[in-house]
Every structure is written in structure tokens, then in C-alpha cells.
Amino acid sequence: MRRGRPVAASLADSPAIRFVDRLVDGGFDFFVGVPCSLVKAVLAELERRRLYFGETREDAALGVAAGAYLAGRRPVVIMQNSGLGVSLNALGSLHLLYRLPCLLVVTWRGDEGRDAPEHLVMGEVLPRVLEVFGIPLRALDGRALDADVAWAAEEMGRTRRPVALLVRPGLFE
């Protein structure tokens, strides 16, 4: 027999599930992306709710999200920061040009220089790349998920631009 706290309670406490709850409560209703291990638990919860599907590349996911927004949905694109490099042309010549907002949930591999070598360059420049493109960003705070998601939704509505929430290692693991 399982001992201790009931399974349901411990699951509901998971930051990944709280994050998905906040997104859904905030009106986000279309989830597409390319996986990263830092958001494995978030993707598993979205899959469990049948809300998410995987694309082959991050820019294709952004294209799908653009279509969803045109059709009245509020889209979220989930990706590793390596995929942000793949995404820059879509962001520049589709989302920013046509005023198509979406929420970018971008993991921060290489944060503080502690990671596998392939993540170090993008890890160091990630916030600056977003800033150069004029994309508002916040690093998600596990104790302030409500406020962070609310900020992102408000920013998207006000600016009609993509907005990024960054996921540091450990947040959802």
C-alpha cells in the first residue's frame, strides 16, 4: 500500500500542474511546440489533457500558432532555447510584422554557464536575443506563477506581440 500523502494531492502540488492550470485559467487554449527535458512534466500534463501536439521544428510550431491566433485562439509555443534560433525569422517576418501574439515558453538551457557545451552560447545570450527582437520576457518564478502568467497574458493583449516566459533548470523537475 502507498503511504503518506494521497497521490492526487501531491500531483496537484506539482509546479508543472499549477503552471498548466494557470495557463488554462488565463485563457490559453492552443499548445504546440518541440520538447525540452526542462518542461517534460509540463508537456506530460498538457498531453494528459489532450491539449498539446508536437511539431517538427520550432518555426513550424510558430506558424501553426499564428494560424490558431488568426482563427481566434490564444496560443502557446513551447520550445528549448536552442529552438529560438530556428524561430527568429518566423518571429520577425510573421508574428511581429503581422501583429500575431503568442506566448513563448522557452527553456533556459545553459543558464549561468552550467550545462552541456552546445547550450552555452544561446544560454548566455537568450534574454538579449529576445530584447533585440522587442519581445517582452520574464523568467518564471515558481512562487509567482499566477502573477507571471497574468503578466504575459496582459502584455500579449496590450502589445499584440509574442511574449516570452523563460524556464530555468529545476523549476519543473
Added chain:
Amino acid sequence: MTLTEALGVLAPLVPEGMVCIHANGFIGRAGCAARDRDECFYMIGSMGLASSIGLGIALAQPARRVLVLDGDGNVLMNLGTLATIAARAPENLLHVCFDNGVHASTGGQPTVSDRVRLDEVARAAGYRSVVRVEDAGALADAAPRFLATRGPAFLLVRVVLAPAEGPAPRVPHTPEAMTERLRRALGATR
């Protein structure tokens, strides 16, 4: 058959209300010149993503029919889209590829579509139906059935460059105006 001739056959047959997502380059310009409606969206950048945008609309609004007007360079740039569309299998998504074998708007550099048949790639990916036409008569025969078929369906239209024709004028709408009119047509309120 040139791109303009192909659109001259296809565009008048597109039912009212069908969303048309045009790839960048000469396809959007020719499509806009052939028949412009609020449901038409013309990419001017983001090469490769017309099919992804069409997929997003088709999944978000399953009752709305969506037609993607693509080119061989665009499809080759985002080849993974054929796999995603086939796997998601939206019944309301139709995909035309005007295949002239070159990147027309950048100077006519060849693509590989003369050796890699994109209709065969779509078939192998698992599109529900795939048709290839090489002349205007065959397109006129195939188009009505294609436009009414259950998706995902792929229609490859072989076209030739017509340098003497020159490209159609640039799309007159601003990108933001295209977003607004398509969202209005789709009843998007937020």
C-alpha cells in the same frame, strides 16, 4: 501553364468562405491579383510556413475549409510540415503546390523538385489523397473535385516560368490589415 494561368483556372472555383493561405514570393502576388477576398492571407516573409499557418487555422476551426497555396521552394524549406499535416490529418485542409522547379522571385535558381517529386513525398507522408496535374486542361478537370474533397489532400500543379509576363504587382494590403480582415472573417474576437 504558367502560375498566372493556373490561378486563372483555380481561383474562380474556390468556394466563398474558404480560407486561402498564400506562400511568399510570387504566389501571394499572383493569388492577390487573381482573386482577393477577406479570407485570403498573403505571406510576404516567413518562407515555408504557409502550410503551418493553414494547419493552425484548420485545427482551430474544424468547420472551416482551408486551402494552402504553396510552392516547391516553400514546401522543401519546411518538409516536416507534410509529416505533421498527414499525422494530424485535418479533414478540412487542402494543400496545393505550384511546382515550377525554381526559386522564381530570387532569380530562378533551381530547386530539387525535378528529381524529388513532392506529390510522391506527400503520398508517402500519408495525405488522404494526392493528385498531380501538368496542364491547364487537367487542372480544370481535377480542381472541382479537389476543392470538395476530404483532406488532407495534396494537389501538385506543374507550372513553367513566364519571364516575359513578369510578376504580379505587390500585395496592396499591409500585413496588419490582412491579420485584421482575416480574423474578422473567421469570427476571432480576442
